[in-house]
Amino acid sequence: MKFDDKLDAVVARYDELNAVVSTHSDPGSSNYTKMLRELSDLGDVVEAVQELRRLQADMLDLKEMLNEPDADAEMKAMAQEEYHDLKEQLPELEKKVQIMLLPKDMDDERNAILEVRAGTGGDEAGLFAAELFRMYQRYAEAVGWRFEALDYSENGIGGVKEATALISGAGVFSNLKFESGVHRVQRVPVTESGGRIHTSAATVAVMPEAQEVDVHINPADLRIDTYRSQGAGGQHVNTTDSAVRITHIPSGVVVQCQDGRSQHKNKEQAMKMLLTQLYDHQRRTQEAEHAANRKSQVGSGDRSERIRTYNFPQGRVTDHRINLTLYKLDRIIAGEALGEVLSALISEDQAARLAEIA
Numbered sequence: 264m265k266f267d268d269k270l271d272a273v274v275a276r277y278d279e280l281n282a283v284v285s286t287h288s289d290p291g292s293s294n295y296t297k298m299l300r301e302l303s304d305l306g307d308v309v310e311a312v313q314e315l316r317r318l319q320a321d322m323l324d325l326k327e328m329l330n331e332p333d334a335d336a337e338m339k340a341m342a343q344e345e346y347h348d349l350k351e352q353l354p355e356l357e358k359k360v361q362i363m364l365l366p367k368d369m370d371d372e373r374n375a376i377l378e379v380r381a382g383t384g385g386d387e388a389g390l391f392a393a394e395l396f397r398m399y400q401r402y403a404e405a406v407g408w409r410f411e412a413l414d415y416s417e418n419g420i421g422g423v424k425e426a427t428a429l430i431s432g433a434g435v436f437s438n439l440k441f442e443s444g445v446h447r448v449q450r451v452p453v454t455e456s457g458g459r460i461h462t463s464a465a466t467v468a469v470m471p472e473a474q475e476v477d478v479h480i481n482p483a484d485l486r487i488d489t490y491r492s493q494g495a496g497g498q499h500v501n502t503t504d505s506a507v508r509i510t511h512i513p514s515g516v517v518v519q520c521q522d523g524r525s526q527h528k529n530k531e532q533a534m535k536m537l538l539t540q541l542y543d544h545q546r547r548t549q550e551a552e553h554a555a556n557r558k559s560q561v562g563s564g565d566r567s568e569r570i571r572t573y574n575f576p577q578g579r580v581t582d583h584r585i586n587l588t589l590y591k592l593d594r595i596i597a598g599e600a601l602g603e604v605l606s607a608l609i610s611e612d613q614a615a616r617l618a619e620i621a
Contacts, residue, residue, distance in 0.1 A: 266357075269364060270312050277305045308363045315356050322349050362613050365620075370471035370546070371437035376539045377469055380425040381418070382445065384463025387452040389422025391573075392465035394596060395446060396426045399439075401598025408432030412522045413532050427520075427536065429472065436471045441584075441608040443469050444568045450575030460576060464569075472535065473542035480538070486510040487530070492521040507533045516540045571604075580604065585611045 280302045287295050325346040328334055334342075379396045381388040396415075403410040409431040416424040430439070447464045455461060492506040506521035507529040518536040520529040572581045573592060580595050581588045587607050594600035 266361070270315075270360070273305060273308055273364070274312060277302065277309045280305070304367075308360070311356070311360050311363055315360055318349055318353060318356060322346060322353070325349070358617075361617055365613065365616050368437065368440075371440075372434060373436045373471040374429060374431040375436045375439055375469050376413075376472055376536060377428045377430055377439070378425065378467070379423070379427075380466045380468075381423060382464035382466050384448075384461065386418060386420055386422060387448075387461055388463040388465055389418035389424060390420070390453070391422075391446075391448045391463050392426065393421060393423045395465055395467060396423065396428070398596050398598050398601060399430070399442075400428070402601045403430050403432070403435075403598075405598055406432070406602070408435055413520045413536060414522060429532070429535065436469070438605050438609070439469045440471075441605070441612070442467050442570075444570035447569060447572045448575070449572065466567075468543075470539045470543035471546070473538040475538065478538050478541045478545070480511070480541070484512050486512060489526060505529055509533045509537050511537055511541065514541065514544070516544075582608065584608070 280298055284295070284298055284302060287298070289295060325342045328342045329339060329346065377396075377399055379392050379399075381392040384391070400410045409429075411429045411431070412426070413429055414425070414427040416426065418424050445464050445466055447462060449460055449462050451458055452461050452463075486509070488508045488510075489504040490506050490508065491504050505524070505526045506519065507526060508517065508519040509530075510517045516537060518533050518540060520533040520536065522529070522532075570582060570584055572583070573596070574581070575592060577590075578592045579588055579590045580592050582604060585607060587604065589595065589600065589603060591600045591603070595604065
């Protein structure tokens with residue numbers, strides 16, 4: 264389908280939905296809610312399409328004026344300048360509309376569950392994992408998302424074995440979904456007396472938060488254990504068996520939550536984590552099948568893929584998937600400049616998908 268035909272189809276669908284919604288006999292139905300959501304999604308696209316068509320119409324009018332032999336010379340000069348300005352704006356606006364027309368990931372607007380685990384490198388890997396966890400927490404707070412720790416297993420010297428958080432807000436998963444993979448650090452560990460640079464790693468997983476309707480779980484397939492919470496949390500968590508561990512027997516997936524103040528809260532959060540783990544497995548299986556047909560992609564989402572290196576002696580961060588290097592390590596680790604990396608990854612993904620349909 265030609266680009267103009269796609270634009271016509273989008274506007275026609277928007278007008279159709281508007282007409283149906285305004286005369287719908289059952290505003291409380293799920294179908295009505297679905298149509299409202301689609302109408303809302305199309306609204307921004309249609310607005311951009313209208314802006315594009317206004318620009319194209321203005322260019323056409325100006326071109327006719329420039330071709331008019333009896334037109335005033337001064338008016339022609341002004342028209343020529345305006346035509347040149349609009350012509351420069353056109354490619355960017357067309358690209359904006361094309362990106363808005365790309366098929367959306369159905370999970371992009373979901374909240375996300377973040378998991379950070381220490382990898383190779385012993386205590387240093389645990390310290391690095393803790394820094395990554397704090398990096399995402401600071402970034403989330405800076406952009407107005409809610410960051411809720413669900414589980415935090417310390418290694419005794421300020422690092423973590425693994426840490427899990429629920430991040431809630433607008434577009435969380437769409438912004439963080441390319442963070443899954445192995446993050447490598449190169450620096451002199453605090454435990455190193457000889458000043459030698461060591462390489463350690465931590466694994467990050469970002470999963471779209473799942474709902475009960477996404478995955479069916481048979482209660483008989485679950486083993487639920489309670490135990491005494493460990494680590495920080497005050498007297499309460501150390502005197503009651505409030506922590507919860509849930510094992511999904513068929514898959515072998517194990518989740519645990521100990522940061523809530525009650526066993527009930529921890530069980531509720533652990534079930535969210537379990538649903539998300541199982542849904543993420545389904546999602547990655549489907550994506551692996553689709554990826555075989557794609558010409559290019561930012562990353563496979565495989566947690567064993569090395570995606571980024573944080574080199575402290577040189578003060579640089581390099582994302583290996585898109586050959587991006589920024590000498591802003593301190594600001595990225597602080598969460599301040601992480602958005603620059605995330606934006607570059609999203610742009611690269613959009614460019615790859617646009618190239619596939621060109």
